[in-house]
Amino acid sequence: MSEEIKVDATMDLKGLKCPLPIVRVSKKVKDEMQVGQVLVAETTDPGAHADFPAWAKTSGNEIVKVEKGDVSKFYIKKLK
Amino acid sequence: MDITKELESLRRDLEEHKGSGNKLSMVVFSGDLDKLLASFIIATGAIAMGMEVVMFFTFWATPALRDKKKRGKGKDIFGKMFGFMLPKGPSKVVLSKMHMGGMGTGMMKHLMKKKNISSLDDMIALAGELGVKIYVCEMSMDLMGMKMDEMIDYPGMELAGVAKFLEEAAGSRVQLFI
Numbered sequence: 001m002s003e004e005i006k007v008d009a010t011m012d013l014k015g016l017k018c019p020l021p022i023v024r025v026s027k028k029v030k031d032e033m034q035v036g037q038v039l040v041a042e043t044t045d046p047g048a049h050a051d052f053p054a055w056a057k058t059s060g061n062e063i064v065k066v067e068k069g070d071v072s073k074f075y076i077k078k079l080k
Numbered sequence: 081m082d083i084t085k086e087l088e089s090l091r092r093d094l095e096e097h098k099g100s101g102n103k104l105s106m107v108v109f110s111g112d113l114d115k116l117l118a119s120f121i122i123a124t125g126a127i128a129m130g131m132e133v134v135m136f137f138t139f140w141a142t143p144a145l146r147d148k149k150k151r152g153k154g155k156d157i158f159g160k161m162f163g164f165m166l167p168k169g170p171s172k173v174v175l176s177k178m179h180m181g182g183m184g185t186g187m188m189k190h191l192m193k194k195k196n197i198s199s200l201d202d203m204i205a206l207a208g209e210l211g212v213k214i215y216v217c218e219m220s221m222d223l224m225g226m227k228m229d230e231m232i233d234y235p236g237m238e239l240a241g242v243a244k245f246l247e248e249a250a251g252s253r254v255q256l257f258i
């Protein structure tokens with residue numbers, strides 16, 4: 001059973017290319033999100049599947065769920 | 081010796097060390113559009129990764145930071161010649177390969193726009209917004225007769241020499257030469 005994730009904000013990054021998805025997400029997480037909140041990033045950039053986990057690991061945040069598709073959704077939890 | 085105190089102090093040293101090294105220092109030497117784009121993509125990406133970023137512009141990369149609308153005052157004949165021959169700013173630099181007298185570069189810019197990839201001008205503006213620090217090599221400016229008053233408006237752009245670069249590089253976890 002998958003538990004429902006409470007989403008606090010959503011970001012439309014469709015059509016944006018490297019490095020903009022990561023730049024926008026990092027800014028939003030840093031400036032506007034509270035610790036514990038979840039941001040859903042919607043992206044069409046295939047590179048995001050490598051980039052978002054790398055960014056999360058380096059910046060100390062967590063990807064709690066990924067929905068793959070033409071538009072992929074990354075559920076990002078702010079940890080610090 | 082109090083072991084807890086010692087551990088505490090070691091931990092503090094480690095934290096300080098960590099913080100100071102989380103930096104990317106880049107020498108941007110090339111004046112090619114493709115390499116400049118790569119530099120700025122890496123720079124803005126590094127900021128997103130939580131790093132501090134310092135770029136040093138030297139040699140052929142320096143004229144890429146000129147503003148096409150500005151003119152440097154008080155240039156000698158060589159400065160004027162260099163000024164005429166070198167690309168005037170980010171919108172004038174060309175590809176390192178397949179420029180083909182302008183056709184290749186034009187086609188690449190067209191494709192980038194179509195595929196929604198940021199132009200070099202946009203990337204420089206974004207870098208400025210994100211706080212990427214830019215130093216310009218004083219010697220290159222002097223050699224090519226360029227003046228600071230003909231450079232683009234970039235927040236915090238400063239002249240520097242090799243010692244400044246080496247100081248920054250020594251305190252950086254990542255160093256690149258592009």
